[in-house]
Amino acid sequence: MRIVSRAMESSSVVNKYELYHRAVQDPPAMADFLANVYRDCSRRWPQSLREDFCGTFALSAEWVTRARRNTALAVDKAAEPLRYGKAALGNLSSNELARLKVLRTDVLSASTTKWDVIAALNFSYCIFKKRARLRRYLELSLKRLNKNGIVVMDVLGGMEIANEMQTQASFSDFQYVWDQVSFNPISREAIFHIHLKPEGGKVMRKAFVYDWRMWTVCELQDLLAEIGYRRSHVYWEGAGRIDKGAGPVAGESWVGYVVGVK
Numbered sequence: 001m002r003i004v005s006r007a008m009e010s011s012s013v014v015n016k017y018e019l020y021h022r023a024v025q026d027p028p029a030m031a032d033f034l035a036n037v038y039r040d041c042s043r044r045w046p047q048s049l050r051e052d053f054c055g056t057f058a059l060s061a062e063w064v065t066r067a068r069r070n071t072a073l074a075v076d077k078a079a080e081p082l083r084y085g086k087a088a089l090g091n092l093s094s095n096e097l098a099r100l101k102v103l104r105t106d107v108l109s110a111s112t113t114k115w116d117v118i119a120a121l122n123f124s125y126c127i128f129k130k131r132a133r134l135r136r137y138l139e140l141s142l143k144r145l146n147k148n149g150i151v152v153m154d155v156l157g158g159m160e161i162a163n164e165m166q167t168q169a170s171f172s173d174f175q176y177v178w179d180q181v182s183f184n185p186i187s188r189e190a191i192f193h194i195h196l197k198p199e200g201g202k203v204m205r206k207a208f209v210y211d212w213r214m215w216t217v218c219e220l221q222d223l224l225a226e227i228g229y230r231r232s233h234v235y236w237e238g239a240g241r242i243d244k245g246a247g248p249v250a251g252e253s254w255v256g257y258v259v260g261v262k
């Protein structure tokens with residue numbers, strides 16, 4: 001899905017989400033990944049998705065276009081990205097729109113409607129710095145899952161996340177900078193910024209600011225087991241399930257996925 005409406009391209013608020021989308025997100029690939037992981041864990045194809053910390057909910061919008069029985073709920077507490085996402089829904093049919101709900105609320109609020117897949121992506125759950133808060137979120141998620149349902153969290157790891165450094169990516173009309181500002185090796189708290197530099201436009205320094213605790217794969221797996229998830233698995237981008245197989249090269253940054261199965 002192309003998540004931009006021409007009428008909105010002039011505003012810098014909108015540009016920030018548009019450029020973020022182009023630099024970071026790949027909703028079709030993520031929807032494929034989630035469906036394949038669910039199938040791998042439960043032997044069926046999923047239908048319903050709850051996208052927590054959804055931002056502009058590009059993944060949910062993609063999800064409802066994939067099959068006529070697919071439904072999605074997108075949840076975020078911030079009005080601005082939700083507004084941008086809603087303005088970009090012009091490509092969806094009325095039937096697809098009817099199967100997509102968007103909710104502005106805290107993910108810790110009480111609803112326990114059930115879903116096949118809960119996605120907490122782009123490291124968003126790392127805003128929970130206290131174990132008790134993350135535990136509460138994962139307990140609620142367990143209640144929100146159908147039998148054999150899965151919760152999926154991506155994990156950013158590798159020694160490189162401890163380095164203060166910037167990584168730059170160039171696109172046809174803008175540059176994207178991932179800025180690792182600080183990392184505390186004791187608390188594993190980290191600050192990251194995204195800067196965006198549109199060609200010929202005003203530089204958007206700190207377009208996105210993240211203040212996270214970088215949870216590790218084994219911390220997440222321990223927590224899932226403690227809470228009562230039946231199993232958990234680790235998946236690697238492009239490599240499928242790697243529970244005990246070869247993982248990332250030590251030292252370099254990597255992205256993995258921890259999956260809890262109800």
Ligand SMILES: C[S@@+](CC[C@H](N)C(=O)[O-])C[C@H]1O[C@@H](n2cnc3c(N)ncnc32)[C@H](O)[C@@H]1O
Binds near residue numbers: 054078107123
């Ligand atoms: C890193 S962005 C992720 C956006 C999107 N998931 C993506 O993949 O690009 C984090 C989002 O989480 C939202 N958020 C943070 N704390 C939240 C909470 N407690 N409940 C709901 N949304 C929250 C923020 O408003 C923000 O839109």
